[in-house]
Amino acid sequence: MRTPHALIFAVGDELVDGRRLDANGRYVTHVLESLGCEIDGRLLTPDREDRIAAMLAAGLAGGPDVLIVSGGLGLAEDDRTRDAVARATGRPLVVDAAVREKIAGRYRDWGRELPAGVDRLAMIPEGGRAIPNPIAVACGFTVEHERTLLVALPGVPRQLKAMFERAVLPVLRDRLSGTWPVRTAAIRVVGLAESEVDGLVRDVVRRQPQARASLMTTAGEVEVRVGVRAEAEDEDEAEATLERLLAELSATLGPHAYGRDRDSLVSVVAGLLRDRRLTLGVAESCTGGLLARAITDLPGVSDVFAGGIVAYGNAQKRTLLDVSDELLETCGAVSAEVCLAMVRGAMRRLEVGAAIATTGIAGPGGGSADKPVGLVYVGTGTPDGERVTRHLLTGDREAIRRWAVKISLDRLRRELAGLPATGEPVEAGARG
Amino acid sequence: MRTPHALIFAVGDELVDGRRLDANGRYVTHVLESLGCEIDGRLLTPDREDRIAAMLAAGLAGGPDVLIVSGGLGLAEDDRTRDAVARATGRPLVVDAAVREKIAGRYRDWGRELPAGVDRLAMIPEGGRAIPNPIAVACGFTVEHERTLLVALPGVPRQLKAMFERAVLPVLRDRLSGTWPVRTAAIRVVGLAESEVDGLVRDVVRRQPQARASLMTTAGEVEVRVGVRAEAEDEDEAEATLERLLAELSATLGPHAYGRDRDSLVSVVAGLLRDRRLTLGVAESCTGGLLARAITDLPGVSDVFAGGIVAYGNAQKRTLLDVSDELLETCGAVSAEVCLAMVRGAMRRLEVGAAIATTGIAGPGGGSADKPVGLVYVGTGTPDGERVTRHLLTGDREAIRRWAVKISLDRLRRELAGLPATGEPVEAGARG
Numbered sequence: 001m002r003t004p005h006a007l008i009f010a011v012g013d014e015l016v017d018g019r020r021l022d023a024n025g026r027y028v029t030h031v032l033e034s035l036g037c038e039i040d041g042r043l044l045t046p047d048r049e050d051r052i053a054a055m056l057a058a059g060l061a062g063g064p065d066v067l068i069v070s071g072g073l074g075l076a077e078d079d080r081t082r083d084a085v086a087r088a089t090g091r092p093l094v095v096d097a098a099v100r101e102k103i104a105g106r107y108r109d110w111g112r113e114l115p116a117g118v119d120r121l122a123m124i125p126e127g128g129r130a131i132p133n134p135i136a137v138a139c140g141f142t143v144e145h146e147r148t149l150l151v152a153l154p155g156v157p158r159q160l161k162a163m164f165e166r167a168v169l170p171v172l173r174d175r176l177s178g179t180w181p182v183r184t185a186a187i188r189v190v191g192l193a194e195s196e197v198d199g200l201v202r203d204v205v206r207r208q209p210q211a212r213a214s215l216m217t218t219a220g221e222v223e224v225r226v227g228v229r230a231e232a233e234d235e236d237e238a239e240a241t242l243e244r245l246l247a248e249l250s251a252t253l254g255p256h257a258y259g260r261d262r263d264s265l266v267s268v269v270a271g272l273l274r275d276r277r278l279t280l281g282v283a284e285s286c287t288g289g290l291l292a293r294a295i296t297d298l299p300g301v302s303d304v305f306a307g308g309i310v311a312y313g314n315a316q317k318r319t320l321l322d323v324s325d326e327l328l329e330t331c332g333a334v335s336a337e338v339c340l341a342m343v344r345g346a347m348r349r350l351e352v353g354a355a356i357a358t359t360g361i362a363g364p365g366g367g368s369a370d371k372p373v374g375l376v377y378v379g380t381g382t383p384d385g386e387r388v389t390r391h392l393l394t395g396d397r398e399a400i401r402r403w404a405v406k407i408s409l410d411r412l413r414r415e416l417a418g419l420p421a422t423g424e425p426v427e428a429g430a431r432g
Numbered sequence: 433m434r435t436p437h438a439l440i441f442a443v444g445d446e447l448v449d450g451r452r453l454d455a456n457g458r459y460v461t462h463v464l465e466s467l468g469c470e471i472d473g474r475l476l477t478p479d480r481e482d483r484i485a486a487m488l489a490a491g492l493a494g495g496p497d498v499l500i501v502s503g504g505l506g507l508a509e510d511d512r513t514r515d516a517v518a519r520a521t522g523r524p525l526v527v528d529a530a531v532r533e534k535i536a537g538r539y540r541d542w543g544r545e546l547p548a549g550v551d552r553l554a555m556i557p558e559g560g561r562a563i564p565n566p567i568a569v570a571c572g573f574t575v576e577h578e579r580t581l582l583v584a585l586p587g588v589p590r591q592l593k594a595m596f597e598r599a600v601l602p603v604l605r606d607r608l609s610g611t612w613p614v615r616t617a618a619i620r621v622v623g624l625a626e627s628e629v630d631g632l633v634r635d636v637v638r639r640q641p642q643a644r645a646s647l648m649t650t651a652g653e654v655e656v657r658v659g660v661r662a663e664a665e666d667e668d669e670a671e672a673t674l675e676r677l678l679a680e681l682s683a684t685l686g687p688h689a690y691g692r693d694r695d696s697l698v699s700v701v702a703g704l705l706r707d708r709r710l711t712l713g714v715a716e717s718c719t720g721g722l723l724a725r726a727i728t729d730l731p732g733v734s735d736v737f738a739g740g741i742v743a744y745g746n747a748q749k750r751t752l753l754d755v756s757d758e759l760l761e762t763c764g765a766v767s768a769e770v771c772l773a774m775v776r777g778a779m780r781r782l783e784v785g786a787a788i789a790t791t792g793i794a795g796p797g798g799g800s801a802d803k804p805v806g807l808v809y810v811g812t813g814t815p816d817g818e819r820v821t822r823h824l825l826t827g828d829r830e831a832i833r834r835w836a837v838k839i840s841l842d843r844l845r846r847e848l849a850g851l852p853a854t855g856e857p858v859e860a861g862a863r864g
Contacts, residue, residue: 016471018458019648019655026450039448040483044474051472058490198508214479214510216446223451282742289716289724292742296720299796299829307748310714310724310740316782320739320752350748364731397731 004065004176006037011052011072011081012155015044023157024070028164032066033184035176040064047072052084060088060148066172067148071155073138075121082123085152089145091125099130099139106137131167135159142171149175183235183242187249188259189222190410191422197222200252204245211245220406221265224249255419258410265409266298272416273304273354278382280412281350282308283321283342285333286360286376291405306352311342321345332371334359336388336426339377343386354416355381356408360391362400374400378408378423380415387415389423435661436497436608438469443484443504443513444587447476455589456502460596464498465616465659467608472496479504484516492520492580498604499580503587505570507553514555517584521577523557531562531571538569563599567591574603581607615662615674619681620691621654622842623854629654632684636677643677652838653697656681687851690842697841698730704848705736705786710814712844713782714740715753715774717765718792718808723837738784743774753777764803766791768820768858771809775818786848787813788840792823794832806832810840810855812847819847821855 008028014020025042032039043059045052052072059067072081086093100122107114121138124130128143133154140153140163151168153160189197194217201224205213212227226245230238250257259268273280282291292308295301309320314333317323323341331337342357360376367373372392379388391407393400407423414421440460446452457474464471475491477484484504491499504513518525532554539546553570556562560575565586572585572595583600585592621629626649633656637645644659658677662670682689691700705712714723724740727733741752746765749755755773763769774789792808799805804824811820823839825832839855846853 013646014648016474017461017465018454019657020650021453022450029449033449039478041478041487042448042476044476046471046473054494055473058493061490062486214445216451218452225446225451279745284721284724287725288728289721289726289740289742290728292716292721293719293725294721296722296742296744296833297830299794302744305744307744307752308721308740308742309752310721310728310742312728312734312737312739313711316739319783320741320781349752351751398729401728 004035004037005040006032006066006068007040007059007062007064008032008042009045009052009056009059009067009069010042010155011045011047011069011084013046013078015071016046024153024155024160027157027161028068028070031164031169032068032172035172037066037176047078047080049080049084049087052080053087056084056088056150060145060150063147065148065176067150069150069152070160073121073140073152073154075115075117075138081152082120082125085143085150086125089125089143089150091127091143093123094126095119096122096124096130096139096141099124099132102132103137103139131163133159134162134166140167142168183230183238184225184227185242185246186226186261187224187246187253187257188263188265189224189253189256190220190258190265190406191256192222192253194222197224197253197256201249204248204252208241208245210241220403220410224253255414255417258413264298265406265413266295266301269409269413269416270295270298270301270304272413276353276383276416278353278416279304279306280354280356281306281346281352282355283346283357284308284310285312285317285342285358286362287358287401287404287408288312288362290401291356291358291408294405294409306350309346309349317342317345321349334361334371334375334377336377336379336390339379339388340386343379343381343388347381353383354412355379356412357381358404358408360393360400360404362397362404364397376400376404376407377426378404378411380408380412382412382415384415387411387421388426389421390426391423436467436469437472438464438498438500439472439491439494439496440464440474441477441484441488441491441499441501442474442587443477443479443501443516445478445510447503448478456585456587456592459589459593460500460502463596463601464500464604467604469498469608479510479512481512481516481519484512485519488516488520488582492577492582495579497580497608499582501582501584502592505553505572505584505586507547507549507570513584514552514557517575517582518557521557521575521582523559523575525555526558527551528554528556528562528571528573531556531564534564535569535571563595565591566594566598572599574600615667615670616657616659617674617678618658618693619656619678619685619689620695620697621656621685621688622652622690622697622838623688624654624685626654629656629685629688633681636680636684640673640677642673652835652842656685687846687849690845696730697838697845698727698733701841701845701848702727702730702733702736704845708785708815708848710785710848711736711738712786712788713738713778713784714787715778715789716740716742717744717749717774717790718794719790719833719836719840720744720794722833723788723790723840726837726841738782741778741781749774749777753781766793766803766807766809768809768811768822771811771820772818775811775813775820779813785815786844787811788844789813790836790840792825792832792836794829794836796829808832808836808839809858810836810843812840812844814844814847816847819843819853820858821853822858823855 010022124141131140228242311317346355357379363373374393442454556573563572660674743749754777778787789811795805806825
């Protein structure tokens with residue numbers, strides 16, 4: 001059975017210039033991949049009818065099985081997708097009477113006049129099928145063009161998703177049924193460079209001809225995404241091959257592989273804290289709230305997270321974390337000694353059994369030869385003791401802050417799980 | 433003079449499925465727009481030579497003045513951009529001797545063997561010009577294809593940017609010089625829905641035939657981006673028209689227009705704090721560090737930001753912010769009374785003259801009929817007094833938290849600037 005191919009278009013000036021993310025393309029890609037589709041490309045076009053039409057025509061010329069386009073179906077002057085599809089497929093636009101009646105009904109219900117030009121919202125290319133919008137008034141449509149099923153949906157993600165799931169997915173399942181199943185999963189890795197992960201992963205994956213791996217690095221984490229295609233219409237086979245491969249990869253990556261798929265360092269750390277019935281508090285200087293924010297991004301974390309203290313100034317390190325004037329003067333705010341005192345202050349003041357502290361120089365200013373931009377101390381405290389490590393991070397302010405958060409969560413994960421620590425251990429513990 | 437057109441390609445599976453953002457496309461788009469180019473589209477292709485070649489060929493067929501492609505120039509098996517360009521332009525790949533020598537020299541300096549297949553890194557389409565990589569070893573190149581200048585650069589943003597600025601920008605400036613200048617700017621708006629902003633903006637912009645406006649909403653803020661094209665080769669005219677338009681828009685949008693271009697709510701608030709010689713502290717419950725993080729994202733903010741307390745648990749609200757047991761029991765943690773107590777606790781404990789406090793229900797769990805998910809109280813304190821407002825926000829956990837941060841910063845901005853407050857005022861102030 002042949003692998004079906006898909007192209008995904010999104011229309012909007014703000015997508016082209018990067019001010020808005022194409023969340024729809026991402027969503028549609030994942031759904032189509034789960035149906036065994038290969039995505040041939042994603043195309044972002046500006047709000048100009050000639051450009052949309054030209055790019056659609058070029059895309060249709062390649063004969064994809066499915067072409068999805070989102071955005072540009074509203075009433076605004078620069079909503080040109082209907083007209084562009086009409087041009088690219090050579091079909092005039094016609095008003096779908098049922099959709100038009102539905103739209104008129106909505107306006108009657110609201111007690112409002114039908115706006116001028118509202119018929120546009122009910123227009124579809126001749127021979128196509130309208131897709132009603134359960135949330136707003138702009139309809140979508142499907143149209144068959146040679147061997148391609150072209151699907152047009154509104155750009156508002158909630159509307160697109162609702163319409164895709166109700167009206168498009170059943171059609172696609174029928175159309176693409178019988179294709180070889182693909183299974184994908186991700187392993188999440190921390191504490192190794194992408195090149196190191198790459199070396200380890202390639203060796204394992206290369207032995208599986210129907211497997212593929214791709215790596216992505218973000219702020220100190222590498223995601224290894226593995227895809228396995230079955231040799232025939234056998235979902236179980238694809239599943240079993242994937243599981244075998246994941247087990248092999250986890251063994252190869254060792255303690256650096258901290259989780260899978262939707263795991264995050266925070267969710268793994270929260271699980272370890274729950275297992276040991278500990279609550280966590282944080283004391284932040286250079287990360288300035290980013291660590292607390294990363295933790296509280298996780299819904300339901302309040303059973304293990306007590307709170308945090310962002311001690312940006314020295315006065316606050318003193319009054320809120322009991323860091324002594326003497327330490328601040330002799331060692332400086334960015335030092336192993338102060339970091340250790342912050343850990344202990346957080347444990348005492350927040351009344352917690354586990355703590356993380358960060359102090360460093362995120363830049364762009366504030367660095368010196370002795371304490372350069374990127375120098376970060378990370379301290380952890382658990383019932384087994386406190387430990388401070390020193391890290392020299394590279395990148396801009398944002399990258400240094402995000403990386404420091406990842407390192408500090410990984411440090412606590414390793415402490416709680418009894419795994420070897422990363423980073424350069426420093427002696428502050430002995431003196432603190 | 434004709435407007436030049438550009439197409440921007442990025443190669444990588446992780447771009448197609450949305451795991452990585454195409455930061456290069458965004459950067460290149462902005463630079464090209466500032467040179468007066470119209471961007472005809474952005475295309476994300478997977479790491480497959482046939483797909484890259486097909487999409488490049490389709491793009492070249494439209495005859496753009498410039499086509500930029502990033503990524504896929506390394507040594508990995510799935511780095512296929514060189515070969516795809518060779519196929520799409522019908523030019524064989526040849527080794528650039530100078531680049532090859534440079535790469536060999538680098539490996540000699542490192543004391544390492546030349547890896548197998550390293551010649552690939554020095555290959556360019558016949559007749560093209562190599563662009564040396566000042567940071568790593570993979571070179572880029574330009575090649576003339578009919579009326580198009582095709583530019584290929586590595587996908588690592590730092591390398592791309594360095595090579596683009598050194599080697600590509602001068603070539604493009606020469607090539608595109610004399611085109612009609614375009615000037616763009618953005619006005620940042622808070623406290624109005626996108627549809628309200630749209631109504632106000634369209635009326636102003638429609639009167640200018642050579643002007644265009646586009647809106648983007650993110651977490652409670654609307655960015656109004658305005659572009660003005662001169663009628664001829666007259667930079668001053670474009671500049672003057674733009675300034676006139678911006679002044680008109682600012683007047684129309686009133687106190688909701690808080691800044692321009694690179695301003696952020698934080699930078700504006702920091703400026704107001706500096707003017708009044710105040711320092712700021714924050715007390716966060718539902719925003720859990722996100723507010724402190726937003727503030728400390730701004731480099732050099734430490735002169736006006738003292739720190740924050742993330743009091744996620746009730747115990748921490750008591751011990752770190754002096755919120756009384758009685759208030760927590762009678763009113764609950766999510767209440768105007770507790771919010772006001774948090775403001776006062778933050779001012780006292782952080783020893784600051786200005787404070788913000790947030791308490792609410794970010795969800796997805798924890799809501800009730802009385803206190804639904806999305807209910808957020810925002811408190812501000814300045815030398816002029818304290819004030820609490822009540823807000824009912826919609827969206828998921830992330831959206832509610834981000835919106836609460838925007839609202840709270842805007843609330844303080846208005847207090848400091850003597851502008852009318854937003855949100856529903858609550859009576860806690862009288863009782864607190």
